[in-house]
Structures are given as structure tokens and as C-alpha cells.
Amino acid sequence: MERLEIIEALKHLPNNVEAETEGVGEAVLRYRPGDNEWSIKEIVGHLRDSAEVWHKRIYMTASLTDPRFPSFDGEAWVRDRHYVDADVRHLIDEMREWRLKTVGVLSHAVDWTRLGQHRDIGRRTLKQWAEYMIEHEAGHLEAIRALKAAQSARQPG
Numbered sequence: 061m062e063r064l065e066i067i068e069a070l071k072h073l074p075n076n077v078e079a080e081t082e083g084v085g086e087a088v089l090r091y092r093p094g095d096n097e098w099s100i101k102e103i104v105g106h107l108r109d110s111a112e113v114w115h116k117r118i119y120m121t122a123s124l125t126d127p128r129f130p131s132f133d134g135e136a137w138v139r140d141r142h143y144v145d146a147d148v149r150h151l152i153d154e155m156r157e158w159r160l161k162t163v164g165v166l167s168h169a170v171d172w173t174r175l176g177q178h179r180d181i182g183r184r185t186l187k188q189w190a191e192y193m194i195e196h197e198a199g200h201l202e203a204i205r206a207l208k209a210a211q212s213a214r215q216p217g
Contacts, residue, residue, distance in 0.1 A: 070159060073107070074155045077104055077152055078152050080205065084100065088100065092144075100204050102138045103204055104152065106137070108158070112154075129176060129179075
């Protein structure tokens with residue numbers, strides 16, 4: 061992907077999540093297909109957390125020499141923050157705030173070849189990290205769509 065495509069894709073995540081959750085009832089937002097699976101609200105909470113964590117990582121990569129990223133236990137954050145009980149609009153607003161900060165960093169980054177290190181993923185460039193974020197988020201948007209479809213199939217017609 062080109063630099064502007066990456067920035068635009070990242071910029072639009074909150075809008076995409078908002079579109080997917082607009083008009084969705086509370087029961088659908090809270091529905092978990094299994095004990096160890098997330099609801100739509102929990103996925104949105106995770107995307108909010110990821111926006112925060114990845115902003116910090118992108119900032120570190122853009123401003124430090126080959127930083128090592130601290131660990132992030134997404135499962136624990138979702139559980140400990142009780143996202144199933146959260147207001148999904150508030151989560152999206154917070155996600156948007158973090159994402160706009162990230163877009164600002166990426167828009168002003170001169171060298172997209174700067175490196176950062178993740179213990180499990182390895183060393184990647186700023187550009188590769190931004191592309192990784194897009195892939196990660198696309199997977200979660202698909203999960204939201206799948207949960208909505210599963211709930212629609214369960215509703216009596």
C-alpha cells in the first residue's frame with residue numbers, strides 16, 4: 061500500500077466500526093457465541109485499546125531508535141475493563157481520538173523505514189506496523205459482521 065492509502069485506511073476505522081454498529085440492538089451487541097469468545101462490544105473495546113496501544117508504538121517507532129514495544133494482553137484488558145457493559149458509542153469516540161493522534165504521527169513521519177520491535181512479531185518498519193494495524197482491524201471488522209449475521213440467522217423471521 062502507498063503511504064496515503066495507509067493513512068486513509070487507518071483514519072476511517074472508527075467510521076467503519078460506527079457504520080457496522082449503527083442501529084444494532086443491545087442484545088446483538090452483547091451476544092457472545094461462546095464462553096471464550098467476544099461480543100461485538102468487546103471487539104469494539106479491543107479495537108479501542110488497540111488504537112491506544114498502537115498509537116504509542118507508532119509514536120515510539122517514529123521518534124526512538126529501534127524501540128522495543130511493551131507487551132499488551134488484549135484479552136485481559138477486555139475482561140478487566142468490562143466492555144460488554146460499556147457504551148459502544150463512547151468506545152468508538154475514544155478509538156477515534158487515539159486514531160486521529162496516530163494519523164497525525166504518520167502524516168508527519170518523514171522516514172517510514174524506521175524500525176520497532178515486538179517480542180512475538182519481530183522487527184518491522186513503521187510502514188509495516190501501519191499495514192499490520194490495517195490487517196488486524198480488518199479481521200475484527202469481519203468478526204463484527206459475522207456476529208451480526210449469526211444473530212440475524214437466530215432471529216425468528
